[in-house]
Amino acid sequence: MVDGALRACSADPDLHLVLVGPQSAADEVIGALAVHDRERVSVIVVESRVGMADSPLRNIRRESTVRASAEAVFAGRAYGMVSAGSSGAAVAASAHVLGRLSGVRRPGLAAALPTPNGPVLLADVGVTLDATMLELVQHAVLGAAYAAVALGIPGPRVGLLSIGSEPGKGDRLRRAVSIALSDIPLPAGSRYVGLVEGHDVAQGGRADVVITDGFTGNVLLKGIEGALRGTRTHEAAAVLLGVVGDVVVCHGAADGSDIADGIALATRLHRDGIIPAVGELADDLLTELSSAGGLTIRDQLGERT
């Protein structure tokens, strides 16, 4: 974190950082900065943090770095937050403190992977375990809007991650979501292009946005990262979609360069007004979806209860 903060300050002369954490870590950053740069850094001292093995929910009401960060954003002391601790804790704290878009119970994390055929936005990469149909459809709406606004892709192609590209391939959740995505309008001129596979995320070309549950997305993202280690670059930061605020989550094994990338991403989110624009594009549709009711796998697949 210290290395990442220093890299970010040096890369972006207009950046102001609010460090949230132990005084000792903040002192390291400040001590390493040139004297005239020190005014660009302020500190909120929080000594306790949520460990990777702690329950993110159990800690939501306790004082923690993620909680204090979200509160700093809510109070306007910071424009956005970057966390590289437990992503569950960062998501829970920011959703609780900053609030969610209408109808969104669980936000999603979206990571833009560089591929030989352009960026692929993968959502969700770690929040929605035991995902519902509604959550996957919400990822599609938010992911499509984000790809249009943040990645500058006109009319993004939205694919649903499965085990084959032929219609009907996949588990019950995928079959139901695929039917739903064929039916509903998607924002920003985006369109549903059907089922895609693991290699389509690594290689790109078939879809600009790939939708999946947080379990599969997390496993796939880390698998691709592991395979590319030492060869192609990967994306180390993900954007939280569905929360009212600029929240970036770096993975737990992030190094200084990854943290600096995460800070640069949060900076860009704020400067370009990306998250409010995504919310505007998605809001009506999300409201409609969540009030539609009957968005259950059984109903969609025409199964008897």
Added chain:
Amino acid sequence: MVDGALRACSADPDLHLVLVGPQSAADEVIGALAVHDRERVSVIVVESRVGMADSPLRNIRRESTVRASAEAVFAGRAYGMVSAGSSGAAVAASAHVLGRLSGVRRPGLAAALPTPNGPVLLADVGVTLDATMLELVQHAVLGAAYAAVALGIPGPRVGLLSIGSEPGKGDRLRRAVSIALSDIPLPAGSRYVGLVEGHDVAQGGRADVVITDGFTGNVLLKGIEGALRGTRTHEAAAVLLGVVGDVVVCHGAADGSDIADGIALATRLHRDGIIPAVGELADDLLTELSSAGGLTIRDQLGERT
């Protein structure tokens, strides 16, 4: 398939091939072989096949190449089968015709991935969608036995694929299976080493056998393959575990070299008596597990119904 058959014949002078499919394809293979090699090839003519978009189950009773192949193995006309069509159809036909190990309702596909730290066996990579707890535990038993026998790994380390390595990380299925795997004995001196992540499959080092559901495993395998395209080699064939017979499934996009690798793998399974040895190591444990009852996620997690 024609190219793969020719490559396999040329690589292994002791190989005899029973070609199952259209006469025209068989004629291509035979025509390309030297005259003295033609007696190494026999043909079972089947013109209809199960397409990738067909339901594997709907076709199980119809005449098809996979059905005819499984029957040839059952009748002793062939020692094993290799399919590169719909893996669902190959699995359904072989399980139906050849039978399954005691207590195994759905077999699993295991793929051995080469990694910088030695091979990692990933199971399942495509059969058990909407997987149950029992199915994942069965994958662990069969995968551990296979890693010991076929990969020559003494006391294989078995990991469960999840979204973090700390205990308790994952969805409900993973949390329940992790508790179960900590409790039960595993065959061949293998031991459960806890949760592993996507990069542990691509990089190796933490577990020799990685257990997951067929949806996640298929997505991850294809993601790693896609990331490595043009760099490291990947594994193009998977072994079916839980069926009484030597069955190898190549993925749908397999080229001639992949098919030849699949044939070589099936040959090795037969020559080394691997599948019967795996069955012997796993049989008692599988029987015990399936008769244990109460192996439900709710019971395991202590949830109220």
